[in-house]
Amino acid sequence: MTEVDPPLDWPDYRSTQTRAPxxxxxxxxxxxxxxxxxxxxxxxxxxADADLTRQGExxxxxxxxxxxxxxxxxxxxxxxxALVEVWQANAAGRYRHDGDRHPAPLDPHFHGAGRCLxxxxxxxxxxxxxxxxxxxxxxxxxxxxxxxxxxxxxxMFTQRLVTQMYFPGDPLFEYDPIFQSxxxxxxxxxxxxxxxxxxxxxxxALGYRWDIVLRSxxxxx
Amino acid sequence: xxxxxxxxxxxxxxxxIGLTQRAQxxxxxxxxxxxxxxxxxxxxxxxxxAMVEICQPEGWGRCGTDAxxxxxxxxxxxxxxxxxxxxxxxxxxxxxxxxRIYFPDAGEDEVLRAVPPEARETLFAxxxxxxxxxxxxxxxxxxxxxxxx
Numbered sequence: 001m002t003e004v005d006p007p008l009d010w011p012d013y014r015s016t017q018t019r020a021p022x023x024x025x026x027x028x029x030x031x032x033x034x035x036x037x038x039x040x041x042x043x044x045x046x047x048a049d050a051d052l053t054r055q056g057e058x059x060x061x062x063x064x065x066x067x068x069x070x071x072x073x074x075x076x077x078x079x080x081x082a083l084v085e086v087w088q089a090n091a092a093g094r095y096r097h098d099g100d101r102h103p104a105p106l107d108p109h110f111h112g113a114g115r116c117l118x119x120x121x122x123x124x125x126x127x128x129x130x131x132x133x134x135x136x137x138x139x140x141x142x143x144x145x146x147x148x149x150x151x152x153x154x155x156m157f158t159q160r161l162v163t164q165m166y167f168p169g170d171p172l173f174e175y176d177p178i179f180q181s182x183x184x185x186x187x188x189x190x191x192x193x194x195x196x197x198x199x200x201x202x203x204x205a206l207g208y209r210w211d212i213v214l215r216s217x218x219x220x221x
Numbered sequence: 222x223x224x225x226x227x228x229x230x231x232x233x234x235x236x237x238i239g240l241t242q243r244a245q246x247x248x249x250x251x252x253x254x255x256x257x258x259x260x261x262x263x264x265x266x267x268x269x270x271a272m273v274e275i276c277q278p279e280g281w282g283r284c285g286t287d288a289x290x291x292x293x294x295x296x297x298x299x300x301x302x303x304x305x306x307x308x309x310x311x312x313x314x315x316x317x318x319x320x321r322i323y324f325p326d327a328g329e330d331e332v333l334r335a336v337p338p339e340a341r342e343t344l345f346a347x348x349x350x351x352x353x354x355x356x357x358x359x360x361x362x363x364x365x366x367x368x369x370x
Contacts, residue, residue: 005229006315013231015313018263019359025369029335074224087239097235099270113239149233151240157276158370162310162317164230181315182228190227213224 006181013177014138045083050116052086052128056109062091062129064205067165067193070122071152073216078122079159085115085151086126093132093146102134127205133172145172145179152212159214166192167208229316234270236310241272241285248275248282248296255352256294256322260286260309263360267291271311273357275322277303298324304332304344308370309357319370322346322355332368340366 008020053060067086071079089095089112092104096112110129118124131146147164154160166179173179173188182188190213199207232240256275260268267290274283277299284292299305305322321332323345333341343365346353358365 004226008315008318010315013313013315015231016315017313018266019268019311019313020315021318021364021367022263022360023340023364023366025367026336027369029331072224074226076222076224085239087236095235095238097238099234111238113242115239149230149236149239151232151236157281157306157308160274160308160317161227161229162232162236163227164233178231178315182230187225187228190225191230212227215226 003184004182004187006183010177010181012139013181045115045117047116050114050124050126052088052110052112052114052126054127055111055114056107058109060090060107060110060129062107062110062132064127065130066125066127066199066201066205066207067148067210068123068125068199068207069193069210069212071118071124071154071212071214072122073154073159073214075216077216078118078120079152079154079214080118080120080122082118082122082155083115083151083153084118084124085113086128086148087113088128088148089131089134089146091129091132093134104132104134130167130206133170138177143172143175145170145176150212152214154214161212161214163212164191165210168192168195231312231315232272232310232317234312236270236272237285241283246282246284246292246294248277248280248294250295252279252295252297254296254298256296256305256346256355257349257352258292258355258357259290260292260311260357260359261290262313265361268311268359271309271357274308274310276306276308302327307355307357309359309367311359314359317370318359318367320344320357320365320367322353324353336366340364 090107090110094104152161193208193210196209260271271286273292307320309318346355
């Protein structure tokens with residue numbers, strides 16, 4: 001809707017060419033929030049769902065990491081009790097999905113999906129392994145930088161956000177049309193987690209911090 | 222204070238492992254409305270990696286499309302005669318799309334009046350074999366109206 005988000009029409013990402021609407025979006029005649037009820041999707045969330053390293057018979061291969069941060073509205077208020085869902089490739093860059101034909105090994109101990117609810121401070125926390133980069137056929141020698149997919153529900157349906165978290169310093173950033181679809185360089189940086197030594201667990205896991213900012217609901221401003 | 226927002230990125234082709242493993246397409250348990258539809262692209266081809274989410278005062282649900290682009294929900298008609306709010310996610314959509322489903326007997330409202338008259342019919346479900354059908358054409362002939370969300 002604003003320059004923060006990528007355009008729908010972005011031919012460098014080939015799939016947009018047959019899927020992005022060709023007509024302009026219709027601007028609604030009144031505040032969006034009036035259209036939408038509360039966000040749902042909470043469902044049953046088990047604390048164990050936030051640890052992606054404990055979902056198989058044994059431990060997955062890869063670099064064990066903690067990924068944590070806060071979900072807040074753009075006025076700084078925490079989004080509490082919100083459902084955060086993640087999915088990702090394994091350490092070798094392979095998704096546990098029938099459509100993924102990348103000839104990298106599946107890990108029998110890694111399913112690659114997790115969920116949790118934010119706490120009273122808006123904080124979420126996952127334990128997982130660092131995903132690998134993978135080729136994706138969009139153009140010659142196309143590789144996705146390592147990323148974790150995030151789906152977030154705010155308090156309102158209008159705050160819904162699906163995005164991807166990247167890792168700092170990835171040399172593939174400049175070649176990735178999905179990352180580059182966010183035109184504002186500062187906005188792009190907000191897709192990149194920060195390595196945070198204070199989050200690492202000695203002898204056990206590295207730590208990354210990534211905060212997520214949702215738009216506020218207009219009528220409450 | 223206004224913090225800069227986190228940008229959207231595409232849901233990609235593999236979201237099913239994270240988002241649609243469990244059935245969540247019962248917006249209202251044992252609802253008496255069956256809503257079906259098909260998501261197609263600019264070539265009229267089925268979109269087999271889309272996800273449709275529905276929100277209404279009575280509940281929320283979502284459904285991934287199958288190999289033929291089809292989705293289905295069980296719900297009820299909103300009590301106040303309002304339409305259903307819909308979000309569409311797919312590989313190839315760098316941010317999600319918003320649209321609305323009006324039932325066939327819905328009257329004109331302020332939102333419909335903001336839509337070009339020739340495109341309004343794309344927002345109406347059709348009655349079909351005891352169900353309501355709402356096809357979503359992402360692009361091209363009969364392109365569904367999407368709203369700035």
